[in-house]
Amino acid sequence: MSVNYIPRRFDIVRDNERCVQCGCCVRQCSNECHYFAEGGKIVLADASACVACHRCVDLCPTSALSIQKHVCDYRENANWAPQYQQEICRQAQTGGVLLSGMGTPKPYPIYWDKMLLNASQVTNPSIDPLREPMEIRTILGRKPRQLEVDAAGNPLGEMPPQIILETPIIFSAMSFGSISLNAQKSLAMAAKNLGTLFNTGEGGLHPDLSDYTDYAVVQVASGRFGVHKDYLENARMIEIKIGQGAKPGIGGHLPGEKVNVEVSNARMIPEGSDAISPAPHHDIYSIEDLRQLIWSLKQATQGKKPVSVKIAAVHNVAAIVSGCARAGADIIAIDGFRGGTGAAPTRIRDNVGIPIELALAAADARLRDEGIRSEVSLLAAGSFRCSADIVKAIALGADACYCASAPLIAMGCHMCQTCHTGKCNWGIATQRPELTKRLNPDIMHERVENLIHAWNHEIKEMMGGMGINSIDSLRGNRLMLRGIGLSEKELQILGIKHAGE
Amino acid sequence: MSITAGLRPYAAVNEEIRLMLQKKDKAVVKDVNGQRYIGCGIDKGKRIEIHGTPGNDMACYLNGGTVEVFGNCQDAVGNTMGGGKIIVHGHTGDALGYGMRDGEIYIQDNVCCRGGIHMKEFRSMKPVLVIGENAGAFLGEYMAGGTVVLLGLHLKRGEKLFGTHCASGMHGGKMFIRGSYPRENLSENIRVKNLDESDKKELEHYVKNYCRYFGADYEEIMSKPFKKVVPISSRPYAGLYTPN
Numbered sequence: 058m059s060v061n062y063i064p065r066r067f068d069i070v071r072d073n074e075r076c077v078q079c080g081c082c083v084r085q086c087s088n089e090c091h092y093f094a095e096g097g098k099i100v101l102a103d104a105s106a107c108v109a110c111h112r113c114v115d116l117c118p119t120s121a122l123s124i125q126k127h128v129c130d131y132r133e134n135a136n137w138a139p140q141y142q143q144e145i146c147r148q149a150q151t152g153g154v155l156l157s158g159m160g161t162p163k164p165y166p167i168y169w170d171k172m173l174l175n176a177s178q179v180t181n182p183s184i185d186p187l188r189e190p191m192e193i194r195t196i197l198g199r200k201p202r203q204l205e206v207d208a209a210g211n212p213l214g215e216m217p218p219q220i221i222l223e224t225p226i227i228f229s230a231m232s233f234g235s236i237s238l239n240a241q242k243s244l245a246m247a248a249k250n251l252g253t254l255f256n257t258g259e260g261g262l263h264p265d266l267s268d269y270t271d272y273a274v275v276q277v278a279s280g281r282f283g284v285h286k287d288y289l290e291n292a293r294m295i296e297i298k299i300g301q302g303a304k305p306g307i308g309g310h311l312p313g314e315k316v317n318v319e320v321s322n323a324r325m326i327p328e329g330s331d332a333i334s335p336a337p338h339h340d341i342y343s344i345e346d347l348r349q350l351i352w353s354l355k356q357a358t359q360g361k362k363p364v365s366v367k368i369a370a371v372h373n374v375a376a377i378v379s380g381c382a383r384a385g386a387d388i389i390a391i392d393g394f395r396g397g398t399g400a401a402p403t404r405i406r407d408n409v410g411i412p413i414e415l416a417l418a419a420a421d422a423r424l425r426d427e428g429i430r431s432e433v434s435l436l437a438a439g440s441f442r443c444s445a446d447i448v449k450a451i452a453l454g455a456d457a458c459y460c461a462s463a464p465l466i467a468m469g470c471h472m473c474q475t476c477h478t479g480k481c482n483w484g485i486a487t488q489r490p491e492l493t494k495r496l497n498p499d500i501m502h503e504r505v506e507n508l509i510h511a512w513n514h515e516i517k518e519m520m521g522g523m524g525i526n527s528i529d530s531l532r533g534n535r536l537m538l539r540g541i542g543l544s545e546k547e548l549q550i551l552g553i554k555h556a557g558e
Numbered sequence: 559m560s561i562t563a564g565l566r567p568y569a570a571v572n573e574e575i576r577l578m579l580q581k582k583d584k585a586v587v588k589d590v591n592g593q594r595y596i597g598c599g600i601d602k603g604k605r606i607e608i609h610g611t612p613g614n615d616m617a618c619y620l621n622g623g624t625v626e627v628f629g630n631c632q633d634a635v636g637n638t639m640g641g642g643k644i645i646v647h648g649h650t651g652d653a654l655g656y657g658m659r660d661g662e663i664y665i666q667d668n669v670c671c672r673g674g675i676h677m678k679e680f681r682s683m684k685p686v687l688v689i690g691e692n693a694g695a696f697l698g699e700y701m702a703g704g705t706v707v708l709l710g711l712h713l714k715r716g717e718k719l720f721g722t723h724c725a726s727g728m729h730g731g732k733m734f735i736r737g738s739y740p741r742e743n744l745s746e747n748i749r750v751k752n753l754d755e756s757d758k759k760e761l762e763h764y765v766k767n768y769c770r771y772f773g774a775d776y777e778e779i780m781s782k783p784f785k786k787v788v789p790i791s792s793r794p795y796a797g798l799y800t801p802n
Contacts, residue, residue, distance in 0.1 A: 144802060153800030281657030285640040286599045286621040313793050325659060325680040326702065330730060330792050335700055339653050339675050340634045353615045356572060356595040403802045478801055
């Protein structure tokens with residue numbers, strides 16, 4: 058018997074007084090932790106493969122199950138934490154690059170939690186959004202430097218294409234392949250009903266989503282999967298994916314196991330073959346080359362579609378954003394290093410990139426300094442956990458926020474961080490038919506809509522409290538933010554004062 | 559009636575081409591001087607004839623139409639093309655046929671770096687890239703499908719059939735290469751084989767087309783032996799990762 062050098066992470070605790078041995082947990086667990094014993098009479102569990110996704114817990118009809126952290130102490134060592142020892146054992150076993158799912162779980166500073174919002178007291182009135190109009194409509198696109206009108210007030214000249222959103226929240230890129238078609242369809246339905254956008258990622262657009270193309274952002278990534286003329290022409294917006302916050306600087310490999318017949322149709326590659334996205338676009342080695350791709354997409358769509366460029370937040374983000382704006386991007390999405398992913402090398406996810414808060418503040422300031430902020434819309438991405446994070450991002454300068462993990466949690470995700478295994482018990486990050494059918498788009502789109510409606514209302518409440526009745530007046534309004542427990546340097550980069558100032 | 563590009567910006571030239579192709583099936587563009595995106599996304603049944611030197615991204619997203627160039631081309635010809643035909647009576651720059659999914663490209667002379675990069679096929683869509691002379695480094699990098707034919711005509715002493723890192727990361731499709739080739743420039747993940755009967759039939763078809771377009775001697779081309787380059791695995795990185 059080979060030695061398993063890594064203790065299990067969790068214990069499955071079964072309350073035998075409650076358990077009726079119905080086997081629901083056995084059927085639900087794709088990790089095969091639960092099993093029948095004694096000829097099917099009793100149910101037992103082996104937690105060695107448990108990922109704490111809570112599927113069995115949440116579906117147990119008698120609430121007999123709970124998951125606990127498995128305690129198996131190592132000798133205390135502040136340097137050689139168990140995580141590093143276990144990862145070394147994994148690599149000693151396989152020789153492979155460590156692969157993780159979801160955003161980094163490392164305790165890096167979260168600046169949203171170190172910024173506080175303002176509210177009106179005495180000197181100006183706060184506004185009650187329940188009784189007074191409150192505008193959160195958001196318009197994305199390049200704005201002209203000046204607007205010329207004729208004597209009757211009709212605009213002269215052409216307006217660059219604009220996208221009108223009914224919320225500053227849009228759904229970030231998740232390809233069909235990384236998530237199931239049912240998950241993507243739920244987001245598409247929600248986007249349509251909410252008046253916002255979903256993003257196909259680089260997986261192409263599945264024919265089942267043809268009713269939602271007016272709400273689709275389609276990506277052009279280095280692998281160019283599924284990119285063809287109709288795909289570009291039918292979208293609401295085209296996004297050139299340069300980078301992703303969870304894995305800046307590298308490409309992606311969708312393993313052949315996940316390329317089933319449906320995924321192959323959308324990506325337009327053979328079934329079972331690896332879908333490899335190279336690290337760079339091989340037609341982009343410079344800002345000038347980016348300009349070439351941006352304008353080729355505008356040529357292909359006769360200038361009718363706004364073109365976005367999505368980059369990962371990295372050290373020189375402000376200069377890069379400026380370059381993208383000057384290259385002709387209508388919209389620039391910056392993805393912070395806490396952003397989620399279906400799969401990323403652990404070392405990259407946990408060590409490369411910078412937080413969205415600092416990147417956004419730096420980019421917004423740079424564009425203002427250069428007098429070109431109005432020529433481009435800024436999208437912030439990289440982990441928004443609640444409506445307050447979004448209000449703070451808009452006050453730092455974002456036009457809108459890309460959210461993905463939050464709507465996935467609304468659909469059942471429990472952040473077990475094993476998307477890359479393709480065994481998602483909630484039917485989200487998997488292509489196995491028996492698992493994807495667990496996610497019903499007709500129910501899940503409503504849960505996502507509920508979440509965004511709730512956030513929209515909370516955003517209005519916070520705006521009203523500040524005495525602001527239009528989200529345009531909040532955008533880049535850093536006076537509404539104060540830092541708490543931040544250094545002079547951090548305050549300087551964020552462009553905000555400290556609480557009490 | 560033809561369109562004269564001259565020194566006008568690409569947007570004006572391309573708009574004129576677009577309007578002409580709305581009325582007619584063919585547009586002739588003369589005195590082209592580096593204007594970009596000519597032939598971008600043109601549909602089946604439409605044809606553009608270019609005289610001069612078109613700029614980057616010529617015939618990008620080509621959607622079934624035909625573009626014939628009497629002159630040399632710059633970078634990224636046929637970028638992400640989804641079908642149609644490109645015939646170049648001259649040579650081309652880098653990243654030729656990047657991500658092309660269907661259709662045919664015939665280049666009379668040589669191509670620079672990264673020709674046929676990430677070509678891919680899907681069901682009946684099988685892209686074909688035929689190069690008359692030689693190719694630069696990284697030919698067929700990341701290639702995931704389709705066929706590259708490299709004829710190696712008119713090579714001078716010391717000139718190699720292809721540059722370094724040929725077929726690096728290739729995981730689908732095939733290349734037919736003619737005559738002697740620099741083995742040291744081939745990547746490790748590929749295998750060189752002899753052509754079988756169906757390969758020969760396929761190759762003959764492409765070579766005949768090449769000869770028809772460019773007036774080359776079919777018998778002379780076929781008198782030298784061809785080899786077939788294929789990837790060892792369609793899953794080159796299957797064992798790269800360890801779930802954490």
